[in-house]
Amino acid sequence: MDAGAGRVREIEQIYRSRLPELWRVAAAISGSREAAPDLVQEAFVRAVRQIDSFRGDGPLEGWLWRIVVNVARNGRREPVMVALPEQLPVAATSPAGDSQGELAAALSRLSERQRLVLFLRYYADLDYATIAEALSISGGTVGATLTTARAALAQALEVKEATP
């Protein structure tokens, strides 16, 4: 009981200190800034309810991020190949030279794992171990996935930069 209460306090600390990043990642995955607060709220309700299922094999924060990612994925808007921020144009209808549209298109060509690694790394500034725990993959896979994803995005941006 005390261990559970202690972990709930840890969850509260993470919630209070990381809320802007939590919302941002949820917005990136779900494609909706408006929905992000509710998704994070729902994820933390689940976390508190299921705290006994956290076995302590990895960092608690990684376990929390896993729940946030899963809830945000379930809350993703359909039908889109990649969830786009609602205020941004869909890649296929973006005007030529729209860097945001090209980035969206490049993201849509990545695998889901690559996108999630990018979002967790850049929007939440998570270390490899926490990302690994969040996505249930190894730390080495996180590094390799990030490198591949960055290369794909760099190529897309270079194409854009080369266009007059």
Add this chain to the structure above:
Amino acid sequence: VTDPIAEALDEFVPAFQSAEGDWQAIVNAATMPTAVVPADRQSRHRLVRAWHTQRRRRPLLVAVALLGFMALAAAAIAVGLGAFNGIGAAQHPQTSADVIDPATAAYLKDHLAGIRLDTARHIGQLPDGQNIYVVTGTQNDLCTVVGPPNAFVQCGDPLSNSHPATITGDYAVNNDPSIRWVIFGLALDGVTSVSFQPTQADGGGPAGPEVTVPVNDNLWIYKSNDASEVDVLQPFTAHFADGTTVVEPATGKDCAAC
């Protein structure tokens, strides 16, 4: 040195400049039973909409007069409310034990204006001592109310031979080390048990073998000590005393057929 990828991503989903959460709401929700049947949530929304529509159409004086009339009518109601048909545990004159506590009643009034609290009938208790009531709505909905301390309501169509049981809610138990999760629902008179496949929430797979849960006084209550949150994999089956069974159609969440 700048990182163009980081900059592009930064523009793609701009940072939230301020984020104000509500931790207490999380704690409250985590200990509150949760509705599990989307169809019934739709019904609940219908109930609220109906009340709002009525409110717009009727002048205040007429509404006051109607409220007075309804109060008198409600006082006269003892048995035979349509929404309670087939729920023997609710077929009794209203007594003090049927009156919903003020805190739960206030919650219900705030969240579900069309509910008729004066029709409440107490039909049982959950393992942690919370009371279970059935209540009608303005459109003859059958509502199940739980409380105190964690007020909860779920409304849907009345029970019938073709809809003999409900999955009303599930919640985490915090005061009993032998029980982690409780799932409960209503059943029509004559239904002796319900059977279903427990499953881990969020599609985590089966949580043990299929179970058959007895019905007592129109209530079935399934208790699990599984570490992970448990749900009911729908559809589920109601078993009548005469040996017949009715499969309750899947309603969405954890639905094997949809």
